[in-house]
Amino acid sequence: MPFINDKLEYYAAERRRKEMEEKQRVPDVTDSPADQPIRKIQTRFRFDVEEVMKRLRNRILGQEHVLKSIENMLKIVRADIADPDKPLYIGLFLGPTGVGKTEIVRVLAEAIHGSRESFCRVDMNTLSLDHYAAALTGAPPGYVGSREGSTIFDKEKIEGSYSRPGILLFDEIEKASPQVIQTLLNVFDNGVMTIASGEETIDFRNTLIFMTSNLGAREIQSFADNKFSFLAKQAIHFLNPVNWKVKENETILDHLIKRRLESSFRPEFINRIDDIITFNWLTRQTLFEIIDLFTEQINRKLRRYGCELELDVSAKEFLLEKGYDRKYGARALKRAVRKYVMVPLAELLMEQTAPEGLVSYKARGSMTGIEIKVMYTEIDIQTETG
């Protein structure tokens, strides 16, 4: 039956041809996504950008533009497409004291590693002299008075793990000596640092590096204190054609801070920074909301003893009255909370013997201070640790 055999052969050849064609087919760029098989791309990182941002947005107030930059950075890191030969990120936080520059790093460490302390912090104030550069890289062998190969860097916290980035914070970067800055430049360029003993290296290629500085804070302050005379001076400056370099989308303040940076750091240092972000001052409204964060912090401790603290609006207004100082941001407010709430609360806690149930401390403000009243209820509350 040659006819049937021919047909079968023809069909088999046709099937093979179609299979081959299917294999060789270059995906048609016009195919709708619905026609393509769906797969979620997995990178090595195991943190959820949305979750991290939720926590940051709950805990850092009045700095939305900073959070937006952090979100963008986290997306790039999470997608694992950053330059593999450099640190994952290098950011410089500028602005006045007590506005959240360090707090943002603490909350980030908590969101990524589960602890507010899971980052390496280096206070540049302690490295202001050139010979202290040895504290970074470790003293070379035979160096008198120093422990060989011992560095102030915490390798574990800097390197992080395969699925989580390490975090490093340099505080008051403007105080670092030129030699220390040179050491950092090498780290920014190569992503690794060899300890002077030559036996160990620290890898920064899986690290988020943050630097803080108060540079320009005084200028911002005088800008706000004395807008008109400041603007007049700036106007005189800009009227001089030599100074007509400011870009269209650059505000006078940005320009001013940039100039301040340029007078303190070499251009090659500034050029290696991914983000330079100026933090806002905290407004009265933001500080009012931060009081709730402080209260929640106290409550996390109190709940362990079956107690809780509640501040009414009058107490918050009193705290704001005592603790609003733009120059010191939330630091002045924190001091007011300590003095007017935590001290009397601690005294009450020490004095009281409480019956079973929830002990609720209600704080009310007056012209002269805050009065804390104790209320008991029968309801037992869930106690938390931490």
Ligand SMILES: Nc1ncnc2c1ncn2[C@@H]1O[C@H](COP(=O)(O)OP(=O)(O)OP(=O)(O)O)[C@@H](O)[C@H]1O
């Ligand atoms: N924007 C903010 N949102 C919520 N809390 C804040 C904010 N800014 C400051 N705080 C609170 O104030 C405290 C001090 O802030 P932080 O340590 O971030 O200061 P800083 O900006 O780093 O200042 P400094 O330059 O003096 O170190 C923090 O522990 C935090 O509780």
